[in-house]
Amino acid sequence: MTRRSQPLLLVLHAVRILGFAEAPAVAARYGLDPAEADELLRDAEAHGWAAYSAFAGTGGWSLTERGRAENERLLAAELAGTDVNGPGTGIDGAAEVRDVYREFLPLNARLLRACTDWQLRPTAGDRLAPNDHSDPAWDAKVLDELTGISLALTPLSARLGGVLTRLRGYDTRFATALARARAGEDAWVDRTDVDSCHRVWFELHEDLIATLGLERHAHP
Numbered sequence: 773m774t775r776r777s778q779p780l781l782l783v784l785h786a787v788r789i790l791g792f793a794e795a796p797a798v799a800a801r802y803g804l805d806p807a808e809a810d811e812l813l814r815d816a817e818a819h820g821w822a823a824y825s826a827f828a829g830t831g832g833w834s835l836t837e838r839g840r841a842e843n844e845r846l847l848a849a850e851l852a853g854t855d856v857n858g859p860g861t862g863i864d865g866a867a868e869v870r871d872v873y874r875e876f877l878p879l880n881a882r883l884l885r886a887c888t889d890w891q892l893r894p895t896a897g898d899r900l901a902p903n904d905h906s907d908p909a910w911d912a913k914v915l916d917e918l919t920g921i922s923l924a925l926t927p928l929s930a931r932l933g934g935v936l937t938r939l940r941g942y943d944t945r946f947a948t949a950l951a952r953a954r955a956g957e958d959a960w961v962d963r964t965d966v967d968s969c970h971r972v973w974f975e976l977h978e979d980l981i982a983t984l985g986l987e988r989h990a991h992p
Contacts, residue, residue: 783812784843792832865935945972
């Protein structure tokens with residue numbers, strides 16, 4: 773049985789995954805009740821785990837170092853108690869997530885290359901020339917690569933969702949962003965202010981390393 777995470781873990785983890793966000797966005801990340809999420813954020817602030825800051829007309833919550841450590845403690849305890857098909861199955865949820873992460877890393881390299889190719893289109897005189905999206909064949913090649921990545925992500929996402937409920941949905945979000953990019957909305961490949969392919973992938977990467985207690989460039 774897939775394990776559901778506790779609300780406090782989800783609130784702290786949403787702040788970590790989002791990086792900097794207002795309470796409604798924190799609540800929406802995992803479908804929490806907004807009032808409960810706001811209360812848990814205030815509790816986290818009282819414990820020194822989260823801090824609210826505002827500048828240039830925007831504001832949001834972020835984790836403190838103590839909050840990051842608490843989030844990692846809760847994640848480790850949660851993962852240690854997971855079995856893929858339920859207690860006593862002998863199928864270790866932590867091992868499953870580690871295996872998925874190993875398969876994720878080559879896809880991550882492909883994703884980074886695809887995003888670079890979306891942003892740059894080298895010319896004879898400038899290998900760092902910006903991609904002005906005037907070459908349909910170049911862009912189509914990038915979108916085809918993202919499609920291959922999307923197809924490879926689907927079974928990995930299913931395996932992750934079989935361990936922890938909070939790890940579900942990355943494949944559908946990525947596919948949705950890709951569909952919008954294919955429909956001509958270029959921002960949905962790599963912009964950070966929409967739920968683009970790049971943003972979804974970045975959140976997934978952060979989620980995996982946080983869940984496994986790794987650094988971003990470490991191998992499990």
